[in-house]
Amino acid sequence: MTTPKKDFLHSLWDFFCSLKLTMFLLIFLALISIIGTVVPQGAIPEEYIAQTTPAKLKLYKTLGFFDMYHSWWFILLLYMLTVNLVACSFKRLPHIWKIITEPVTLFSEGLEKSLTNVASIKSRGETAKLKEEAFAFLKAEFAEPAISEVDGTWHLFAQKTPWCRLSVYFVHLSVIIIFIGSMIGSLFGFKGFVNILEGETASSIMLRSEKEHKLDFSLRLEQFSVSKYATGAPKEFKSILTVLENGKPVPGYENARVIVNDPLTYKGLTFYQSSYGNAGNYFFTVTDLDGKNPVSLTISGESSVTLPDGSSMHVTDSVKDVSAFAGDLSGPAAQVELHTRNGKAESFVVYANHPELNLQHAKNHGTGPVIHYKGSEERMYTGLQVAKDPGVEIVWFGCILMIIGVYAAFFMSHRRIWIRIQDGSVTVGGNASKNQGAFQQYFDGLVERLKSNLDKER
Amino acid sequence: MTSSLLFNITTFAYLISMLAFFAFLASRTKTIGTAAMLIAYAGLFAQTVAIGLRWKESYDMGVGHAPLSNLYESVVFFAWTIVLIYALLDIKYKYRVIGAFVMPFALLGMAWAQLGMNTGIEPLVPALQSNWLLYHVITCFLGYAAFAVACGISIMYLIKAVSEETAEQSAGGLIGMFPPIKVLDDLNYRAIMVGFPLLTLGIITGAAWANYAWGTYWSWDPKETWSLIVWFVYAAFLHARITKGWVGKRAAWLSIIGFAATLFCYLGVNLFLSGLHSYGGGGK
Numbered sequence: 019m020t021t022p023k024k025d026f027l028h029s030l031w032d033f034f035c036s037l038k039l040t041m042f043l044l045i046f047l048a049l050i051s052i053i054g055t056v057v058p059q060g061a062i063p064e065e066y067i068a069q070t071t072p073a074k075l076k077l078y079k080t081l082g083f084f085d086m087y088h089s090w091w092f093i094l095l096l097y098m099l100t101v102n103l104v105a106c107s108f109k110r111l112p113h114i115w116k117i118i119t120e121p122v123t124l125f126s127e128g129l130e131k132s133l134t135n136v137a138s139i140k141s142r143g144e145t146a147k148l149k150e151e152a153f154a155f156l157k158a159e160f161a162e163p164a165i166s167e168v169d170g171t172w173h174l175f176a177q178k179t180p181w182c183r184l185s186v187y188f189v190h191l192s193v194i195i196i197f198i199g200s201m202i203g204s205l206f207g208f209k210g211f212v213n214i215l216e217g218e219t220a221s222s223i224m225l226r227s228e229k230e231h232k233l234d235f236s237l238r239l240e241q242f243s244v245s246k247y248a249t250g251a252p253k254e255f256k257s258i259l260t261v262l263e264n265g266k267p268v269p270g271y272e273n274a275r276v277i278v279n280d281p282l283t284y285k286g287l288t289f290y291q292s293s294y295g296n297a298g299n300y301f302f303t304v305t306d307l308d309g310k311n312p313v314s315l316t317i318s319g320e321s322s323v324t325l326p327d328g329s330s331m332h333v334t335d336s337v338k339d340v341s342a343f344a345g346d347l348s349g350p351a352a353q354v355e356l357h358t359r360n361g362k363a364e365s366f367v368v369y370a371n372h373p374e375l376n377l378q379h380a381k382n383h384g385t386g387p388v389i390h391y392k393g394s395e396e397r398m399y400t401g402l403q404v405a406k407d408p409g410v411e412i413v414w415f416g417c418i419l420m421i422i423g424v425y426a427a428f429f430m431s432h433r434r435i436w437i438r439i440q441d442g443s444v445t446v447g448g449n450a451s452k453n454q455g456a457f458q459q460y461f462d463g464l465v466e467r468l469k470s471n472l473d474k475e476r
Numbered sequence: 477m478t479s480s481l482l483f484n485i486t487t488f489a490y491l492i493s494m495l496a497f498f499a500f501l502a503s504r505t506k507t508i509g510t511a512a513m514l515i516a517y518a519g520l521f522a523q524t525v526a527i528g529l530r531w532k533e534s535y536d537m538g539v540g541h542a543p544l545s546n547l548y549e550s551v552v553f554f555a556w557t558i559v560l561i562y563a564l565l566d567i568k569y570k571y572r573v574i575g576a577f578v579m580p581f582a583l584l585g586m587a588w589a590q591l592g593m594n595t596g597i598e599p600l601v602p603a604l605q606s607n608w609l610l611y612h613v614i615t616c617f618l619g620y621a622a623f624a625v626a627c628g629i630s631i632m633y634l635i636k637a638v639s640e641e642t643a644e645q646s647a648g649g650l651i652g653m654f655p656p657i658k659v660l661d662d663l664n665y666r667a668i669m670v671g672f673p674l675l676t677l678g679i680i681t682g683a684a685w686a687n688y689a690w691g692t693y694w695s696w697d698p699k700e701t702w703s704l705i706v707w708f709v710y711a712a713f714l715h716a717r718i719t720k721g722w723v724g725k726r727a728a729w730l731s732i733i734g735f736a737a738t739l740f741c742y743l744g745v746n747l748f749l750s751g752l753h754s755y756g757g758g759g760k
């Protein structure tokens with residue numbers, strides 16, 4: 019008598035052994051994966067939030083749609099696929115293993131009936147002689163046969179590449195290996211980002227999780243440059259980097275070139291060219307309305323400074339030559355944003371070659387100050403993606419195994435030939451695990467040659 | 477002789493070949509079928525030369541790169557791979573009629589590329605300057621082409637299966653020309669047997685490239701995800717054959733759905749979704 023508990027385990031096993039489940043999982047995974055290609059993943063863009071009702075946003079958030087490939091239910095589906103894969107393999111493997119290791123060497127009537135490729139050759143030769151002939155023939159033309167005698171009837175059996183029946187299991191194993199590799203990567207690896215100014219040195223990076231990660235070496239950006247095609251399209255983004263240990267350059271890692279598609283790897287960390295920008299200085303002179311009390315100001319990058327009257331200012335944009343935007347003007351110009359002490363904010367353009375316009379603007383707005391732009395000094399920074407992934411080799415191993423396995427599963431075939439010799443009649447049977455059509459032709463040819471061989475000998 | 481003239485000749489050859497295949501279907505005249513196939517071969521030859529010539533022309537312009545860098549070049553290459561896979565199938569199995577269901581895909585691609593797209597040779601942006609581009613694009617597109625051929629065969633399968641169900645005897649006329657239903661089923665499987673390993677290689681080379689260029693082999697960007705969706709569908713197709721109740725018409729439908737997903741992965745993602753893959757920008 020079986021207990022209910024055992025019944026439950028039994029049906030759970032059957033459930034996971036079912037190929038119907040495989041079909042369901044594969045198709046369901048295909049369908050459900052579409053969601054994450056339509057709904058934004060990770061940081062949700064402002065426009066998306068504006069276009070979507072709060073109720074829908076909340077629902078999607080609860081369901082994990084904004085990070086669906088890491089949501090518990092998606093991971094659960096992948097686990098179910100894995101369990102299904104393992105269960106199916108365990109269920110079928112013993113049978114396949116038996117076919118490989120314990121081949122049916124006797125060519126019985128029952129086996130003959132189950133084969134699609136069977137041929138009989140009538141021959142008046144002696145059984146012993148025929149046996150020798152057939153043995154030599156199979157050995158030369160196909161594979162060395164096993165030979166046995168039962169009640170005066172001789173059975174020959176030969177096979178080719180029986181192990182290729184296992185290739186499907188290697189494909190399935192490779193899926194699991196890839197999962198393992200990706201898990202190791204996410205547990206023991208990290209992804210991050212670092213910006214370095216020309217001439218400066220970075221010794222830590224910012225992780226995706228917004229945590230700072232200290233490096234046990236440092237990295238100096240010697241130079242960053244952009245080159246362009248004649249059409250103006252970008253041709254190359256190039257960072258020249260030096261790796262430093264205890265402040266000293268590491269031999270072989272001095273002035274290393276990093277461009278898109280050609281990263282730098284040091285101590286298991288890889289640095290990829292990812293973005294760039296200008297963090298240089300902007301120069302201004304600020305005066306009173308009557309031009310007195312000039313003060314020089316330098317604003318670096320996106321930071322802001324306090325003017326003599328207590329208001330604060332920062333640069334939002336700048337050009338080297340304004341004539342492209344305003345035909346009658348020339349020279350450098352900067353768009354600045356001014357926050358006065360009483361909380362007012364305004365944004366306007368100041369010029370290097372047109373002090374009168376700067377004065378006009380100040381006058382229109384009352385008491386000054388007058389802001390004159392004096393140009394900028396370029397200082398590039400490079401943005402590098404940083405990654406460490408100790409699981410990646412395992413993933414590649416899985417991928418290679420998968421390719422070889424799929425190839426062997428599709429294009430190799432376990433082929434078997436049986437011959438029975440009995441009272442001058444020779445019966446040949448054959449079977450292939452794949453590509454039946456091609457095997458049938460091969461089999462017919464083989465039988466033809468065997469026939470003429472046996473005829474010749476007489 | 478310029479590559480663009482040769483591409484026009486190719487398009488014309490595919491058009492004539494397709495019409496000849498239709499005429500072959502209607503007339504059941506063997507010579508017309510042979511002629512249709514020969515014209516397709518001639519088109520394939522012209523296109524091969526044209527692709528080589530365009531490659532050379534890009535070097536003459538000083539921006540040398542394989543002609544696989546934007547939407548125009550990829551659609552042209554896609555058409556080429558479709559005819560190539562079909563030609564191989566024809567040499568091996570000699571079922572001419574299949575051409576009537578495959579050549580339209582190739583013609584559609586060429587016509588769209590020649591008439592609707594900017595055909596200029598452009599320099600490579602930094603993101604695409606890698607040999608991985610070549611391995612990745614070639615494997616993916618050969619896979620896609622095999623799926624296109626499988627889709628054409630599946631359509632034939634469904635037409636034949638439905639007509640055999642409704643008609644008492646095996647129908648004559650057009651459908652009588654189709655290979656037997658078992659053969660179509662087998663050819664469908666064979667085409668996918670070629671396509672699936674190539675798609676797998678395409679996804680893997682893409683992942684290897686991403687890892688080399690950005691440090692992540694998989695980032696669930698829409699293009700990657702759609703390629704995985706396609707892979708799931710064809711994996712389902714492969715397992716359908718060993719599952720009771722899934723053989724025959726359902727498997728043919730899976731093959732058609734798989735190709736629809738392939739097309740979306742190739743074009744729809746660029747046209748409707750946003751992501752890291754930059755081919756979409758190469759259009760108009």
Ligand code: HEM
Nearest residue numbers: 040043099100102103106110186189193424427711714718
């Ligand atoms: C839920 C997961 C899966 C299960 C339970 C499963 C199960 C099976 C089974 C039972 C077979 C037949 C083996 C035989 O003939 O003895 C098979 C074949 C195969 N499986 Fe899977 N499989 C799964 C997922 C996958 C995946 C993700 C791939 C992706 C590469 C794959 C690739 C193959 C291939 C290539 C074959 C050979 C098909 C053929 O010969 O036509 N399987 N699978």
